[in-house]
Amino acid sequence: MGVNTSKIVYTKTDEAPALATYSFLPLVRKFTRSANITIETKDISLAARILSIFPEKLSDKQKQANALEELGQLAQQPEANIIKLPNISASIPQLKAAIAELQLQGYDIPSYPEEPENDTEKNIKSRYDKIKGSAVNPVLREGNSDRRAPKPVKQYARKNPHSMGAWSSSSKTHVATMSNGDFCSNEKSVTVSKQGDVRIELVEQNGNVTVLKEKTALLEGEVIDASVMSKKALIAFLEQQIADAKEKDVLFSLHMKATMMKVSDPIIFGHAVEVFFKDVFEKHTAVLEEIGVEVNNGFGDLINKLKKVPDDKRAEIKADIEACYEKGPKLAMVNSDLGITNLHVPSDIIIDASMPAMIRTSGQMWDVDGKQQDTKAVIPDSSYAGIYQETIDFCKKHGAFDPTTMGTVPNVGLMAKKAEEYGSHDKTFEIQADGIVRVVDASGTTLTEHTVEKGDIWRMCQTKDAPIKDWVKLAVSRAKATNTPAIFWLDKNRAHDAELIKKVEIYLPEHDTNGLDIRIMSPVEATRFSLERIKEGKDTISVTGNVLRDYNTDLFPILELGTSAKMLSIVPLMNGGGLFETGAGGSAPKHVQQFNKEGHLRWDSLGEFLALAVSLEHLGETNNNKKALLLAEALDQATIKFLDNKKSPSRKVNELDNRGSHFYLSLYWAQELATQTQDTELQKEFASIADALAQNETKIINELNDAQGSTVDMGGYYWPNVDKVAKAMRPSETFNTIMN
Numbered sequence: 162m163g164v165n166t167s168k169i170v171y172t173k174t175d176e177a178p179a180l181a182t183y184s185f186l187p188l189v190r191k192f193t194r195s196a197n198i199t200i201e202t203k204d205i206s207l208a209a210r211i212l213s214i215f216p217e218k219l220s221d222k223q224k225q226a227n228a229l230e231e232l233g234q235l236a237q238q239p240e241a242n243i244i245k246l247p248n249i250s251a252s253i254p255q256l257k258a259a260i261a262e263l264q265l266q267g268y269d270i271p272s273y274p275e276e277p278e279n280d281t282e283k284n285i286k287s288r289y290d291k292i293k294g295s296a297v298n299p300v301l302r303e304g305n306s307d308r309r310a311p312k313p314v315k316q317y318a319r320k321n322p323h324s325m326g327a328w329s330s331s332s333k334t335h336v337a338t339m340s341n342g343d344f345c346s347n348e349k350s351v352t353v354s355k356q357g358d359v360r361i362e363l364v365e366q367n368g369n370v371t372v373l374k375e376k377t378a379l380l381e382g383e384v385i386d387a388s389v390m391s392k393k394a395l396i397a398f399l400e401q402q403i404a405d406a407k408e409k410d411v412l413f414s415l416h417m418k419a420t421m422m423k424v425s426d427p428i429i430f431g432h433a434v435e436v437f438f439k440d441v442f443e444k445h446t447a448v449l450e451e452i453g454v455e456v457n458n459g460f461g462d463l464i465n466k467l468k469k470v471p472d473d474k475r476a477e478i479k480a481d482i483e484a485c486y487e488k489g490p491k492l493a494m495v496n497s498d499l500g501i502t503n504l505h506v507p508s509d510i511i512i513d514a515s516m517p518a519m520i521r522t523s524g525q526m527w528d529v530d531g532k533q534q535d536t537k538a539v540i541p542d543s544s545y546a547g548i549y550q551e552t553i554d555f556c557k558k559h560g561a562f563d564p565t566t567m568g569t570v571p572n573v574g575l576m577a578k579k580a581e582e583y584g585s586h587d588k589t590f591e592i593q594a595d596g597i598v599r600v601v602d603a604s605g606t607t608l609t610e611h612t613v614e615k616g617d618i619w620r621m622c623q624t625k626d627a628p629i630k631d632w633v634k635l636a637v638s639r640a641k642a643t644n645t646p647a648i649f650w651l652d653k654n655r656a657h658d659a660e661l662i663k664k665v666e667i668y669l670p671e672h673d674t675n676g677l678d679i680r681i682m683s684p685v686e687a688t689r690f691s692l693e694r695i696k697e698g699k700d701t702i703s704v705t706g707n708v709l710r711d712y713n714t715d716l717f718p719i720l721e722l723g724t725s726a727k728m729l730s731i732v733p734l735m736n737g738g739g740l741f742e743t744g745a746g747g748s749a750p751k752h753v754q755q756f757n758k759e760g761h762l763r764w765d766s767l768g769e770f771l772a773l774a775v776s777l778e779h780l781g782e783t784n785n786n787k788k789a790l791l792l793a794e795a796l797d798q799a800t801i802k803f804l805d806n807k808k809s810p811s812r813k814v815n816e817l818d819n820r821g822s823h824f825y826l827s828l829y830w831a832q833e834l835a836t837q838t839q840d841t842e843l844q845k846e847f848a849s850i851a852d853a854l855a856q857n858e859t860k861i862i863n864e865l866n867d868a869q870g871s872t873v874d875m876g877g878y879y880w881p882n883v884d885k886v887a888k889a890m891r892p893s894e895t896f897n898t899i900m901n
C-alpha cells in the first residue's frame with residue numbers, strides 16, 4: 162500500500178475540546194507532515210450539524226457539508242481512522258440557543274417549532290429532532306468499546322492523588338429507585354430466530370389499532386427487548402421521594418440521561434418538574450399552557466417563559482413557586498449563585514458524570530446557599546441504579562477510596578450498531594391511549610406485548626448478534642492482554658440480560674480462555690466484587706452493555722483519576738477501521754465560561770494525546786508506515802514525560818493552561834523524535850525544532866501566560882468566529898513561528 166493513503170480524520174466539535182483543537186491541531190499537522198500523513202477535519206459541532214440540514218436559505222459560503230453522514234459511512238470502511246472529540250449532545254434548550262445564535266449571525270434557518278402547527282413545521286421539527294440529543298456517537302460507533310486508564314496515567318494518579326471528599330458512615334445519602342412499574346420490572350426480551358421485519362402497534366381497548374412504527378428490520382439472532390415505564394407508578398414514586406427527602410432532610414436530586422435517552426428521559430424529567438412544582442402547575446394550568454411551557458425542557462423553560470406574563474400575574478406565579486420551594490425538600494443546585502436547580506435544565510445533570518462527582522464529594526451536592534449536603538439521588542428506572550447504591554454503601558462502610566492505592570476498572574462495552582437502550586429513540590413512544598402495545602412479526606406472531614395506559618413510556622431496544630460476538634471476543638482479548646479478571650455485568654433475573662447470558666455462554670467457549678478468570682455477575686454483585694478488589698489495589702475488567710459502559714467509564718475514572726478526560730477510549734470498528742475517542746467524558750461547558758471570563762482554558766487534552774498515539778499506531782500498522790509508528794512511540798514517551806513533569810493545565814488563571822500544556826507536549830515529543838535513531842530524517846527535522854522550543858521555553862510560557870487574565874471574545878459560543886478563536890488559542894508568536 163502506498164504511503165499516501167495515510168489519512169487521519171480529526172473531528173471538530175464543541176465547547177472546550179473545540180477550543181483546544183485550535184491550539185493542538187496545527188501542532189499535530191506539523192508533527193505528522195513528514196510521515197506523509199494527511200489530517201483531515203470534519204466539523205460535527207452542533208452548529209455545523211444544524212447548518213448542514215437546513216441549506217435551503219443559506220448562501221453558498223454559509224452552507225455546511227453533512228460531515229456526520231460522511232463519517233458514519235467512513236466508519237464502516239476498513240481504512241477508517243477517526244479521532245473523535247467529545248461533542249454536545251443537545252438538550253432542547255441547548256438546541257434552541259444554538260439556533261438563536263446562528264440566526265443572529267445572519268444564517269437564515271428556521272426556529273425550533275415546539276408545537277408544530279402544520280406540515281412544514283412538523284417537517285422542520287423532525288429534522289431538528291434528528292440533531293437533538295446524542296446524535297453523533299451512535300452514528301460513529303460501528304464497533305464496541307475498550308476504555309481504560311493507561312498505565313502511566315494510573316501511575317501518575319497514584320503519585321499525585323486528586324482530592325477525595327471524606328465519607329461518614331452516618332451519611333444520609335442514598336439512591337432512590339422504583340421497585341415496580343419501571344422499565345426494569347416490565348422488560349420482556351426475545352432472541353429472534355430468523356431475519357425479518359416487525360411492526361410496533363398500539364391496540365386500544367375499543368379495538369382501534371395505531372401503528373407506532375411500521376417497520377423495524379431484525380437480523381437472525383438479534384435480541385429485542387420491549388418495556389414500559391408506567392406514568393402512574395412513576396408519579397407515585399416521585400411524590401413519595403419528594404416527601405421522603407423532606408422528612409429525611411436531604412437534598413432532592415434527579416439523575417437522568419436526557420441527552421442519550423433523548424425521548425424517554427426528558428418525559429421523565431418533565432414529570433419530576435411537574436410533581437415538584439405541583440401546586441404551581443395545578444393552579445396556573447391555563448396561563449402556563451398559553452405561554453407554551455414545556456416541562457420536558459426543565460423548570461428553566463417555565464422561568465424563561467414567565468417573561469411573557471403580565472407583571473401582576475408573574476408576581477403571583479413567582480410567589481407560588483416560592484411556596485413550592487418552601488413546602489418541598491431542598492433541591493440540589495447546579496449553580497447556587499445563579500439559583501439554577503437540579504430541575505432547571507435536563508442537560509445539567511447527566512447521570513454518568515453527576516453521580517460519580519457526588520460520590521467523590523463525600524456523597525454530597527450543593528444546596529441553595531452553596532453548602533454541601535447529603536442527598537437523595539433519584540434514579541427512577543431501577544435497571545442500573547443499584548450500582549450507585551452499592552458504591553455509596555461501600556464508601557459508607559470503608560470511607561472514601563484512596564487514589565494512591567486503588568486498583569482500576571477498565572471497561573469493555575457493547576455499543577456497536579446502536580446496541581440496547583441507547584439506540585431505542587426511534588422505537589420509544591409516549592402512549593396516547595390505554596391499550597396493549599405489541600411487537601408483531603411478518604407472519605403475524607406477537608413477539609412481545611404490554612398492557613399500557615395513556616402517558617406511559619413504551620420502548621423497544623435492539624442488540625444485534627454480531628456485535629455481541631465481537632464484544633465477547635474483545636473481552637477475552639483484553640483479559641488475556643492484561644491477565645486481569647473480566648466480569649460480565651449481567652443479571653440472570655433481568656429479561657434482557659438472561660438472553661445475553663445465553664449468548665455469552667455460547668461465544669465464550671469459541672475462544673481460548675485457558676487460565677483466564679471470566680465470570681458473570683449481576684451489576685450489583687459485580688460492583689461489590691470490583692470495589693472490594695479495587696480497594697486492595699487489584700484490577701477488574703467490567704464487561705458491560707451500553708448503558709453501564711457509559712456509567713462505568715465515568716464512575717471509575719472519576720474516582721481513580723479525578724476525571725474521565727484521562728481515559729484511553731478505543732473503538733475497534735467491526736469492519737477493521739479504528740475510531741479513537743478522546744477521553745470518556747464530555748465537552749465541559751464550565752471550562753468555556755471560565756475561558757470567556759478570564760482567558761484561562763483548563764481543558765486537559767490528555768485524552769487527545771492518548772487517542773492520537775493509538776491512531777498513529779493503527780495507521781502505521783495498517784499502512785505499513787514506519788514513520789507513523791515512530792511518531793506514536795515518541796508521542797507516548799512524551800506523554801509520560803508530560804505527566805511526570807506535571808504539565809497538565811491548572812484550574813487557576815495565570816497558571817499553565819491548555820495552550821501551555823500543548824507547548825510542553827510539543828517540546829517533549831520533538832525531543833523524543835530527536836533522540837531516536839531509527840529514522841534520521843525525522844531525527845534531523847525534530848532536533849532543530851526541539852532546540853528552538855527548549856531555548857525559547859521561558860519566552861513562550863510568558864507569552865502564553867500574558868494572554869490570560871482578561872475576558873475573551875470568541876464571537877459566538879456554538880459557532881464562534883474562527884479567526885478570533887484561532888488568535889486567542891495561539892497567542893505566542895514565538896511558538897507559532899517555530900511550529901509554522
Ligand SMILES: NC(=O)C1=CN([C@@H]2O[C@H](COP(=O)(O)OP(=O)(O)OC[C@H]3O[C@@H](n4cnc5c(N)ncnc54)[C@H](OP(=O)(O)O)[C@@H]3O)[C@@H](O)[C@H]2O)C=CC1
Pocket residue numbers: 246247248249250251298420508509511514515724725726744745746747748749750751752763764765766768
Ligand atoms: N463523548 C462525547 O461526545 C460526550 C459528550 N458529552 C456532552 O458533553 C456535554 C457536557 O456533559 P457533562 O455531563 O457536563 O460532562 P463533562 O464530562 O463535559 O463535564 C464534567 C466535568 O468533568 C471535567 N472534565 C471533563 N473533561 C475534562 C477535560 N478534558 N479536562 C479537564 N476536566 C474535564 C470538568 O470538571 P471540572 O472542570 O470541574 O474539573 C467538567 O466540568 C453535554 O453536551 C454532553 O452531552 C458528554 C459525555 C461524552
Ligand SMILES: O=C(O)CCC(=O)C(=O)O
Pocket residue numbers: 250294295296297298299420421513710711714745746
Ligand atoms: O453521546 C453522548 O451524548 C454521550 C456519550 C457518553 O457519555 C459516553 O459515551 O460516555
Ligand SMILES: [Mg+2]
Pocket residue numbers: 513711712714715745746
Ligand atoms: Mg459517558
